[in-house]
Amino acid sequence: MPAGILPRDTESVQQRTTRLTLTRREFEAVVWVEGKAPAAEDVVALTVREATGQPLPPWEPGEHVDLILDDVATRQYSLCGPSWDQQAYRLGILRDPNGSGGSLHVHDKLAVGDLVRIRAVPHFRPQRLAGQRDRVRRLADRRRLGTSETRVSPAAALR
Numbered sequence: 579m580p581a582g583i584l585p586r587d588t589e590s591v592q593q594r595t596t597r598l599t600l601t602r603r604e605f606e607a608v609v610w611v612e613g614k615a616p617a618a619e620d621v622v623a624l625t626v627r628e629a630t631g632q633p634l635p636p637w638e639p640g641e642h643v644d645l646i647l648d649d650v651a652t653r654q655y656s657l658c659g660p661s662w663d664q665q666a667y668r669l670g671i672l673r674d675p676n677g678s679g680g681s682l683h684v685h686d687k688l689a690v691g692d693l694v695r696i697r698a699v700p701h702f703r704p705q706r707l708a709g710q711r712d713r714v715r716r717l718a719d720r721r722r723l724g725t726s727e728t729r730v731s732p733a734a735a736l737r
Contacts, residue, residue, distance in 0.1 A: 620673040633664040646695040653680035
């Protein structure tokens, strides 16, 4: 990769004397279908949990996960429900008879107890990054001006 070019899943942040590289990682897991219930006309709510009991990554409204099914094309579905619950994801799936088959598979074949795979790529959140950049800049300014004895690494500034 040419110098100065970052992979698609990284972002470099430069604030005066501090350089920070943020990386997002793709998440993929085997999950089991814990629940499947009608949510509206032609919509099912699918609740899935990580198969080994590990917590799922946090998410925010508007995010999606890929539902990877064996016999049909991988499709993205919206996350819904409580975003603070890292034990389960809830997906809203509209039945689309003219689609690639994913929603029909979920509606007609997928059952509680089945195992499927999901994949998610966390999105960069500009609002959050702006706040982190500001905090790193303030800490760097304090250090430069000698107004604080505390030495803070950029990684600690993001906590």
